[in-house]
Amino acid sequence: MAPTQANAAFVWRQFIDLGRSNSKKSKRYRCRHCQKDFAATSVGRPKEHLAACEKWQAKQRQERQAQDNAGYLPSYSEAIQKKITEVGIQHISQDESHSYAYDAAAAVIAGGRPFSLFESRRWRYFFTRIKPGWKPPSRAAITRILPDFYQELYDENR
DSSP, rough: HHHHHHHHHHHHEEEEEEOOOSSTOEEEEETTOOOOOEOOOOSSSHOOOOOOOOHHHHHHHHHHHHHHHOOOOOOHHHHHHHHHHHHHSSSOHHHHHHHHHHHHHHHHTTTTTOOOOSSSSHHHHHHHHSSSSOOOOHHHHHHHHHHHHHHHHHHHTT
């Protein structure tokens, strides 16, 4: 629950609260980057706006380029913020997520790599860069996939 609340707080910091013009109307907000005004009752519309705000996107690209040039590895929370702003909120289906997890686990198992491979900050950063919205499998998930993978290998070699 905490990462969602942290993301919402980050999004709200990008807007100026203009209050209500009438007690029966929704609060109004102004984007700190493009100065667009709109009404919102939850964080959904502001998130959508940031995903489409050209000035915000340009600022984020510029910051990322400066960080990349400096060889800087952002913290996990900065990576989450980047996902929100760079591509909006990217959702992938549960089937697609399971398929990626199975393939990633199969690569770890077949390569004899430790199940904790994807717990590294650099691996997580890498995956957020290539497929925002997908999280690599945990070692527990890889352990659950192991019997299916071994059965698949067994069936292939019959």
